[in-house]
Amino acid sequence: MIVVENLVKSYNATRVLHGVDHCQQRGEAVVLIGPSGCGKSTFLRCLNQLEVADAGSITIGDVTVTGGGPPRNAEERERQRRLRLRAGMVFQSFNLFPHLTVLQNVAEAPRFVKRMPRSQAEAAASALLAKVGLEEKAGAYPAQLSGGQQQRVAIARALAMEPEVMLFDEPTSALDPELRDEVLRVMRQLAEEGMTMIVVTHEMQFARDMADTILFFEGGRVLEAGSPEQIFTAPVHERTREFLRRASTR
Amino acid sequence: MSNAWRLSRGSFSFLVFVLLLASRPPPGFCADHLQTIQARGELLWGADAEGGAPYVYPDPQKPEQMAGFEFDLANALAARIGVKAKMVQNQWDQLLPALDRGNFDIILNGLEITADNRQHAAMSRPYYVYAQQIVTRTDTMGPSDLDGLKGKTVGVLASSAAQRLLQRLGAVDVKSYPGNVESLLDLKARRIDVVVLDLPIALYYAKPDPALKFSGEPFSPGYYGVAVRKEDLSLLAAINQALEQFIRDGTLERIYRRHGLWDDRQAALAAYQPEAVVQRKSISTLREWPKYLPLLLRGALTTVALSVLGMAVAVVTGLVVVLARLYGPPLMRWLAQAYVEVVRGTPLLIQLFMIYYGLPQIGLRLNAFLAGILGLGLNYAANEAENYRAGIQSIPKGQTEAAQALGMTQAQILRRIVLPQALRFVIPPVTNDFIAMFKDSSIVSVITLVELTKVYGELATSTYDYIGLGLMTAGIYFALSYPASIFASRLERRLAYDRR
């Protein structure tokens, strides 16, 4: 369902992704782990085209973007946008729209991107808010919510576009420990419902519980991939072992 | 807190304004001014060299030097009392107040000997007999006498004899201009059909112009005289003596012939008998406010209309400019940036002159009101564009990325996410600009618009009550601008979605 081949990305002269390959089935939950600065965020951002890769190809569902470089014409721009619509993104810093209510945040893209009638978009938004346990906050503004609540709204906002894959970039790193569980619970529920997901996280217990596959990233490459049992109990690489040992003592 | 600060700054500048008016030196502070001048070695004479030919003007051949018949006369006068002449530049319709303030010793600049002027200064015996001349375009059959002017729009120099004459006549739509050239430019631009002006000006500016013609004979003759402060009696006597001598020995005739201004009328100079001056008591406009306040309010109406419409132009144009600058293709970005830099780097006055007097020369003729709105609006548009840019760039990048990730297009992101959030940051600086434009709009009097400050200036020069009228005028400005700033801070608070 997701196929990434030889993805290369540099910022100015610094190469950040050194030809990443990745393949993922529908319904598979993948967790990316790895040291800081190894390119995890860059990889996710390339997947939904917030960054444009220099080379390689990305396929999500029935859309493929190849060749790298920014879109050169209307057709390429449209293909880029269609790829984007296949993936929903949840950011570390929530990035809710502060001038819109919770309900409007969730209904915004369905209304204006999918051209859904307002009543229908808001009904769907209410249902999604109920799913993340926030239906009573529909009329509130983001500034009136706790961090955990904001991140759950952000998840509902991404889900509203009915993406084929959900991308999470450290969704709980900006939260106090006591607020993390409510977000992780929602993500776990999504995984159980069979949502295809890629999650960047430092929550090792969570990764172990919910991941189908774990990718260990280092220096802009996938150093090691495998099931949680494999990675956590019998990592092949010394670097992986060292990273996990440090992560568990932290 | 910011509100209290704004209020106190407002009242502070108001206080300073009043103090400045009150600190004018009292008249009569110098006993024998002639001796002071002789000790100083310089006779300071006030005149306006802008559009000032043939009276006094920068010599076209040597622009750093002055020329003109009054320039020559001033030199002759100064020589007679044994000093050098030195010109002090001053806007023409403010010459009398400036004399009173002690900016110079005499006025020698086409000032008519009238009862009104004699209220404010002592006038010498006449040095020139002028008359009024009607000027029209060559291609029109214009009126050739005073009665023919009724029902017409007639251009005149502000505070000139022609303006008073026509206002007394009534039934004439009088349009007053800050200088001599501007009325003739508007005549050629077909904004007006007739100009009435002093004959010497007409001889210099209109006669040689093939597009313009004299219509009818000169009429309403009058005298130019030298004005001195009323208490400077010895100076007045010395000037009268000198002028009498110049008339007798032919010095005056020589000067006037050199400038092509000598005519039969000048024979009256020798036979002049001064009329007795009837003293009027000075006016307190504050006590007579029901008479003056409505006039000021009518000017305020123009000020409000100008600044509201001008700001509307600025707000909309500024948005177009900032969008071109931030999101347009490279050439458009460059043009938008150039627009902002050029407009912000040049004076509003020059922009107004170019729009009002310059555009007709390439075939685009706007009336004064439209030109004023356009001038103010396009000028402020550059500021608004910069305000918007600061507002847009203060929106975190994460907002755009979140919207992109949801599949919104560039235009949707701008319209639905970035601009609504930028609005709140932009309201305070835009309100400040609105209030600034409200006050800046007084500059449009240079293109014949009569707004609040112009009305104040006109009333103050005729009543001499700068303080009373000033208090009323300042009160009107404040009463109009303060609610605007209150309204803005309310609006800003209403939009504070993250502090509920």
Ligand SMILES: Nc1ncnc2c1ncn2[C@@H]1O[C@H](COP(=O)(O)OP(=O)(O)OP(=O)(O)O)[C@@H](O)[C@H]1O
């Ligand atoms: N916009 C940018 N311009 C230049 N360099 C960048 C940019 N974004 C990221 N980088 C660099 O690219 C490298 C990879 O960054 P990335 O954010 O993908 O790492 P990461 O694995 O997500 O790290 P972390 O765990 O700290 O979030 C880093 O060295 C970073 O400094």
Ligand SMILES: [Mg+2]
């Ligand atoms: Mg990261």
